[in-house]
Each structure stands twice: as structure tokens, then as C-alpha cells.
Amino acid sequence: MFRLIGSIPVLGALLKIANTYAYGGDYRASEEFAGLALWIKRFAVPLMLALVLTLCTVWPIIPHAVKSHELSFSHATDFVQKPGVFISSVLPSLLGFGIGVYALIFGLAEPFVRQFRKLIDEQIKAGEISHGSVLMLNSDLAFPLIVMVVGIAVGALQQANLENQSLILITWVMFWYSLIVMIEMISVIFRLAENSLLDKGLNGDENTKAVSDVTQGD
Template structure:
């Protein structure tokens, strides 16, 4: 059987400097690590269920915060970009360390995941790199947004973006910790 080539759109997106790597990781995450992620762009429903839905919920959360607080995001003296740039490098470092540890996991665990996958489980060994990689790339993007917000501190939509970035990054941290917790429970079994 001949090996399929990536579509032109997929090749174009993944070959774009810097953003291509972000797209490749997000696309693989949207497809739960399926091998097709290397040649096909995930469907809109996959992107929605794995990425856009969370991003949208965080945006709604930020807008609700703005609505229920006395001080508007526009006039707030708190700068989420400072919090992001103070905390997220450490969170990223922790995540990279844990990601590296995942590479030295016992082969028995990966064999266990393969066996469960063959029994019909939706989780297989292909999910490990994407469920670790996507939050890590998210932390980098969150710090990028915070850095841009520091350059243009009085731009209202960037202020909203920094609030969103902070809470989206925290949501991804919860997702990463949840993944690690569930993985450790599987290892214990």
C-alpha cells in the first residue's frame, strides 16, 4: 500500500515557520494523536470538541467576570500579563520535565495502552504525546500573548486577550494535571 502524502493545505500550514509547529501539534491534539494528523487536517467538529469549545468557554468565563465585577477589564489596574510572565515559565518548565519523564515510562505501560486500544478503549499510546504537547505549546502561546500585551498595554482587546490567555493557560494546566493523574492511576493498575 502506497504511503499517503499530506494535502497541499496541510503541507503549507505545517511548513510555515514557527506557526507550522503550533498547527501540527494542535491538529494532532484535535485528532487525539491519530496517525492521520500527519497528513490530514482535523475536521471542524474535532477542532471544536478538543480545542475551540474550551477556548470559547474560557472567553465566556472572562466576559462573565467582566460583567459581574465592579471594575471593568478596560479600567482594571491588574495586569494579567504580569501574572502570566511570572508564573507560566515555571509551569512550562514543569510540564517539559514531566513530558521528558513520559519518554522513560516503562514499556509495560505503553504495551498496556496498546492492549486496551485493541480491546476498544478510546485511549492508546498515541494520546500521550498530544495530551502533553498541546498544553505545553499553549503555555508558549499564552506567554507570547502576554508579551504582546506588555508592548501595547492600553489596547482594550489585548487586555481581554491577556485575561483569556491567563485563564485558558490555567484550564490547560488543569487538563495536564488531570491527564497525569489518570495516567498514574493506569500505571498503578
């Protein structure tokens, strides 16, 4: 089933990236589903948070929707009714930033990548984690980009179907979910930068000590 869906253009690419993201970059992600438990663990909390933020955004229409048992944005502000315009103005800039960072990942120092791979292998052997690989760096950066691309596409559809009430709600969910995964992406960048700086700092200390030893020897 996984290979069948994976062979479908566009949908297959989305599935493989999302599955690798859920699998923590595990090598098996290209051959099998990560499993429902891993998907729930990876996606449930961000999606729930996106739903909560969406409800906060469209809150003015909630009382009317509860009373009339009908979803209608006719009583909402123009801003709330047209999330497609907002999402199309915000996400492209974030997408450009993300693609730039994603390209820089290939410039990571080789020793750091080896160290990261060693850490993952040690955690798997120790039973701390049951899956994962150094490829999680790739999936943790690629998945937010895919989410933003889908968000832009949903925003465009919403602008083309302004009267579709459900699409308005979905667009707001996609907007907030895109921001959430962007924050996760920044978190990954932060950890990478932190480790890189610490690694350089340690090397710097070693170089300083070496220079000091040579000076004392003279």
C-alpha cells in the same frame, strides 16, 4: 493545504501539535486535518469556559462597555488592565513543571505503553472510537505546553502595547485557557499514575502469592 501550512516555520509546528491533539494522537494527524467536528469537540468547551472566566474577571467594565458601545479598561483596576504582567509571572513556572513531566513520559514502563496501545486498538476495532493511537499521550502533554508558550508571548505583547484594549482581553482569555489545559494535563498525569500504581499493585500481589507458594512448598 495542510502540508503547505505545516511547512511554515513555527506556525506549522503549532498546527501539527494542535491537529494531533484534536485527532487524539491518530497517525493521520501528520498528513491531514482532523476535521471541523473533532476540532470543535476538542476545543469548544475549554475555550467557552475561558471566555466565561475572562468575562468574570473584567466584569466591572462590562456595564460601561454596553452603554458606550466601546471596549475600554480605563475604569478597571490596575490588575485587570495589565494581564501581561500577571501571565508572565505565573505561566513560566507552570511551563517548567510541564516540561519536566513531559520529559518523564519517555520513562514510562514498556509494558504499560503496550497495554495502552492494545486498549486503543481494541476500542477502534469495537467501534467505540473512530480515531486515536498511543500517541495521544504525547499530544495531550505537548499541547498544554504550546498553549502556555503562546500565552507568555501574548503577555509580552500586551506589556509592550498597554493601550491596546483588545489585546488586554485576548491576554486574559489566553491566561484562563492556559490554566484549563494545564488542568487537563494534570488529569492525564493522574490517569497515568493511577494505571501505573494499579499495574504495580497487581504485580505486587502476584509476587506475594509466588513467595507464599514457595514458602508453603518448603
